[in-house]
Amino acid sequence: MSDVAAQTPRDTRSAGRFLYVAGVVFLVAWVLVPLYFLLINTLSSPDAVNSFPKSFIPEFDMGSLQFFAGFEGMLGALWNSAVVAAITMVISITISAPAGYALSRFHFPGKYLFRLLILLTRAFPLPLLALPLAVMFIRTGLDDTVFGLALVHTTLAIPFAVLITYSLFSGIPMELEEAAWTLGCTRVTAFTKVILPLILPGIAASAIFAFVISWNEVFAAAVLTIENRTLTAFLLQNLDTSPLHLKFAGGFILVVPALIFIFAVRKYLFAMWGIANR
Amino acid sequence: MAEILIKNVAKRFGTYQALQDINLTISDQEFMVLLGASGCGKSTLLRIIAGLETATEGEVWIGGRRIDHLAPKDRGISMVFQNYAVFPHLTVFENIGFGLRMQKLPQADVERRVARTAELMQIGELLKRYSGELSGGQRQRVAVARALAMEPDVILMDEPLSNLDALLRLEMRAELKGVLAESSTTAIYVTHDQVEAMSLADRISVMHEGRIAQAATPVEVYRNPAERFIASFIGNPPMNFIDATPAGDGKWTVAGQVFDGPATEKGKLEFAIRPEDVRGAEQGLSLNVRVVEPLGAHLLVTGAVDGHLFRAVLDSDLVVNRGDVLTLAPLPDRVRWFDPDTTLAVN
Numbered sequence: 002m003s004d005v006a007a008q009t010p011r012d013t014r015s016a017g018r019f020l021y022v023a024g025v026v027f028l029v030a031w032v033l034v035p036l037y038f039l040l041i042n043t044l045s046s047p048d049a050v051n052s053f054p055k056s057f058i059p060e061f062d063m064g065s066l067q068f069f070a071g072f073e074g075m076l077g078a079l080w081n082s083a084v085v086a087a088i089t090m091v092i093s094i095t096i097s098a099p100a101g102y103a104l105s106r107f108h109f110p111g112k113y114l115f116r117l118l119i120l121l122t123r124a125f126p127l128p129l130l131a132l133p134l135a136v137m138f139i140r141t142g143l144d145d146t147v148f149g150l151a152l153v154h155t156t157l158a159i160p161f162a163v164l165i166t167y168s169l170f171s172g173i174p175m176e177l178e179e180a181a182w183t184l185g186c187t188r189v190t191a192f193t194k195v196i197l198p199l200i201l202p203g204i205a206a207s208a209i210f211a212f213v214i215s216w217n218e219v220f221a222a223a224v225l226t227i228e229n230r231t232l233t234a235f236l237l238q239n240l241d242t243s244p245l246h247l248k249f250a251g252g253f254i255l256v257v258p259a260l261i262f263i264f265a266v267r268k269y270l271f272a273m274w275g276i277a278n279r
Numbered sequence: 280m281a282e283i284l285i286k287n288v289a290k291r292f293g294t295y296q297a298l299q300d301i302n303l304t305i306s307d308q309e310f311m312v313l314l315g316a317s318g319c320g321k322s323t324l325l326r327i328i329a330g331l332e333t334a335t336e337g338e339v340w341i342g343g344r345r346i347d348h349l350a351p352k353d354r355g356i357s358m359v360f361q362n363y364a365v366f367p368h369l370t371v372f373e374n375i376g377f378g379l380r381m382q383k384l385p386q387a388d389v390e391r392r393v394a395r396t397a398e399l400m401q402i403g404e405l406l407k408r409y410s411g412e413l414s415g416g417q418r419q420r421v422a423v424a425r426a427l428a429m430e431p432d433v434i435l436m437d438e439p440l441s442n443l444d445a446l447l448r449l450e451m452r453a454e455l456k457g458v459l460a461e462s463s464t465t466a467i468y469v470t471h472d473q474v475e476a477m478s479l480a481d482r483i484s485v486m487h488e489g490r491i492a493q494a495a496t497p498v499e500v501y502r503n504p505a506e507r508f509i510a511s512f513i514g515n516p517p518m519n520f521i522d523a524t525p526a527g528d529g530k531w532t533v534a535g536q537v538f539d540g541p542a543t544e545k546g547k548l549e550f551a552i553r554p555e556d557v558r559g560a561e562q563g564l565s566l567n568v569r570v571v572e573p574l575g576a577h578l579l580v581t582g583a584v585d586g587h588l589f590r591a592v593l594d595s596d597l598v599v600n601r602g603d604v605l606t607l608a609p610l611p612d613r614v615r616w617f618d619p620d621t622t623l624a625v626n
Binding site for chain 1: 329330331350351352356357358360361362364366367368377378381382425429435
């Protein structure tokens, strides 16, 4: 009897552990397997891409990539994407961080309505807004500019950035700020000397989020730009009728810069104060 | 000189009256404790003095200067918070030196003052650590050191010990008292713990429902509570109350016994006595014993006198059993009287 009693919990625990590991493996595979196929197909010759079964070892055939490197407008589009994403990141944080701070620290009439309205901006599908936006952009001369597109992307990124920064600020005890005030800080210096250093990892995370939203956005980019296309819009336009191996290569080119960027700033995603210090 | 003057301060949150009619003078270098149950407004008052909250009405003066319109940093105060509020992104050294850096003191001065206060609070060897690497007691020391390093006119403390475990609290309490006595700052200390208040304070302000019920020395508050509420709040166990009816000529009948009391026209008073201020006697109040709790040093006996709950702290050598009837005589000079209508003390 006692044997059974002793073993049952251990079995439950090891079963739970198995489920946990299996879940992790599944999720990792969910992300990595498509990326790996993308890599293999990009580095394969056109014949290998269309053949079946697939090899799991890439051929290191640079044909597709070389094609893109020499492709007219390709590098320009890559550059545009980076610039639009960077501007989006900067503007959305500059607007969202103060908004998030105000939402977490002050009580004002309409606060909850405001929080709801922020999310509601995402309730309108972009195609619905695209036509009026295009008309307005043409009138103001913002059409086909990197900055104009960045503005649209900022609107898309702001709701998330506001909600993320709001929860970040709410996670920092009011007492820390108050302590700073009693120790000789104004509201501004308390923010820069105490709140900002604590919140920086979170801010970086929401900035990365804005960057990725902009980088991946294709609809507004395709509608609002003609000459100054971003990478997504450029690839959408040019790869629609291209052979499969070039589509893979295009996808690869789209994914890699974003991956490199996120990899470069990954420590800000994880290094929350307190965890990092222990 | 940092005398604190609080004049007619009131605070309303919407329609809720958090503080009313607060008038208090705290002398230079005095250790004042604001004592009360939670929600009595003691923290609000402290935060008004600190400048973290604005009073709806009234004035606050520190050292002859009206400060209620100034930002916290310009008031010459520093504060210790209940949850320590040690900055997690700075080392202990930078935490203690934070205020000094804000004053743009030269590096040498910062180092000297940080070293001195750290020494005083016995955290000299922790200066390179981050708050995540400190225990609760050590964080509390850092918070106090940070406030002391500012050499403020007034140090404000909001339940600074309540997050510590009991033994540490006892130790820190004694230490805090010693350190503050040496530093010659005026201190205001908020607590709901009456033992803490008693042991630390030069004077205690007992707060109740947004007003100061009594501001006096710990012994005075204990011996001569100004209101029935204070008598039932201070002391563990608190005072006993028994209804009294007039017997003429300043005499009052209490549970069938006649006592000397105040000469007043009132038709009814409450007789009050502390549990430790009764002695076994031939004649006196008869206590029907319901519960006997031996506490080592004393015997706590709970029962009823004339239908009123009555506790007595007796010598532990006495043999008392449940169901016994004890005859207890109150010490005459320890008897207090309260008016049941106004709840104020009557002399």
